Amino acid sequence: MNKRKLKALVLMVGAIFMAFFMFNLNSQASTSRDQGVDWSKFQSNSGVFGYSTDKFVFSQAGGFYGGTNIPQTTYASQVASAKQAGKRVHTYLWDGVGGNMINAKAMMAYYLPRVKTPKGSIVALDYENGASYSVTANTNVILAQMALIKAAGYTPMLYSGKAYLNAHVNVADIVRAYGNCLWLAEYPDYLVRTKPDYNWFPSMDGVAIFQFTSTYKAGGLDGNVDLTGITKSGYTTASKAKAQANVKKAQKAQAAKVVKYSQRGVFYPNRTLAVRYTDSDKVRQVATYYKGESVIYNAVIIEHDYVWARYTRSNGLYGFIKLGVTNGPAYGKRVVGQLVSHTYYTVKSGDSWWTIAQRNGLSMTTLASQNGKTIYSTIYPGQRLVVR
Structure with a gap:
């Protein structure tokens, strides 16, 4: 096959491929x-x-x-x-x-x-x-x-x-x-x-x-x-009907799973928090929020059969408080509030926000933020940083 015919064949194959792709x-x-x-x-x-x-x-x-x-x-x-x-x-x-x-x-x-x-x-x-x-x-x-x-x-x-x-x-x-x-x-x-x-x-x-x-x-x-x-x-009419059916089904499934917890000692006195147990991921947001002078409780997570309230402190750090048991023999039983312990890292010579964040699977911004700092803040050897 001469070069002219080969070139024409290549161009034709290329044109067919592009036409097929665009089609x-x-x-x-x-x-x-x-x-x-x-x-x-x-x-x-x-x-x-x-x-x-x-x-x-x-x-x-x-x-x-x-x-x-x-x-x-x-x-x-x-x-x-x-x-x-x-x-x-x-x-x-x-x-x-x-x-x-x-x-x-x-x-x-x-x-x-x-x-x-x-x-x-x-x-x-x-x-x-x-x-x-x-x-x-x-x-x-x-x-x-x-x-x-x-x-x-x-x-x-x-x-x-x-x-x-x-x-x-x-x-x-x-x-x-x-x-x-x-x-x-x-x-x-x-x-x-x-x-x-x-x-x-x-x-x-x-x-x-x-x-x-x-x-x-x-x-x-x-x-x-x-x-x-x-x-x-x-x-569309079909999608709306399907969505409404799913919502009713979910509400029916959750109706028997509502648990109430007294908030004395954790939130404001004499308040009740309704928590819904959902699917296998066990996560549900509560509609009511409670604000304290130095702590804002802004989410509730159901994880591993316990209810956790996520809090944000006035200094920007956050954690979780255990509220109660969602199923099993102790279903509905109150659990004394305990803060989840943090994991700390001690800064060494030569460390930076980037190296510490990389070592712990975090972004620099997240690492700095959860320590009440920015990525432009100076860190020193011997300083303890929250990494979990």
Whole structure:
């Protein structure tokens, strides 16, 4: 075969491959090419809309930052604004827990009762910073969080960049459990783009939403395209009926599992705390919060047959108090409050925030925060730091 014919054959095979790839991509996208935007506090109380043809909005409810849950005050008004504009509105959360399962469950216990979008709608985890050095730990945390989202009656999704996910998470496990559940970002440039350029599509299994630009309009705004119709979740008659049925089923299952604990000596006197025993993950947020002068009790976690109240001290450190037994012979029995002991590390010569955090599977920000400091604070040999 001469060189001219060989070159022509190579070009023809390449053209067939690209046509096949684009056909598959277009087939995947054919079910829904709806476009929409996502908002955080930077889009103000009412949000910033893209174009009249946009169909959906994601609003950030808050997230786990530097060792604590910080809600966004713009969330409720943004959801109301999107609904008034006739958009399908969904929720996302900044997921800065890394590979810490306790923080992950506490985060979901805090936010899931605060979701203001309809049952069946999407609750997405924004996982793009703070991952631990353990791929297994990161993956297990995400799977546990997505299970809690699903158990609460919402549609779980995972947002990130392709490179970051592949570096820190076993994506195959996530997709195996939840199918087309990925929301991935990939931008060709920072010019205004009103339509996706599929030459930059982050091709991998499980992609449901493609965030194709951070400059959807002049001034900056994320633009997203729904490839599978997932943003219709919670907004069809069938999905609403299914969600309502699941809620009734869950309520019926929980009805016989309510336990009451006297709060004397732990919270304010003469108050009652109702705790619901849920699925195998045993996590449920309590609707009532109690504030003391120096301690804020902001979550309740049911773990290993005990009820734990998460507290935050005035100096920013947090821990857990054991409240009671959830099942077995001692079901409902009061347990004297005991603080969970911390694990400490003594700083050695040559140590830094980075080396200590890496050694203990934490981010530098989390390590510094749980010690009441920032990553710019100086540490000295002999100093004790909380690492667990």
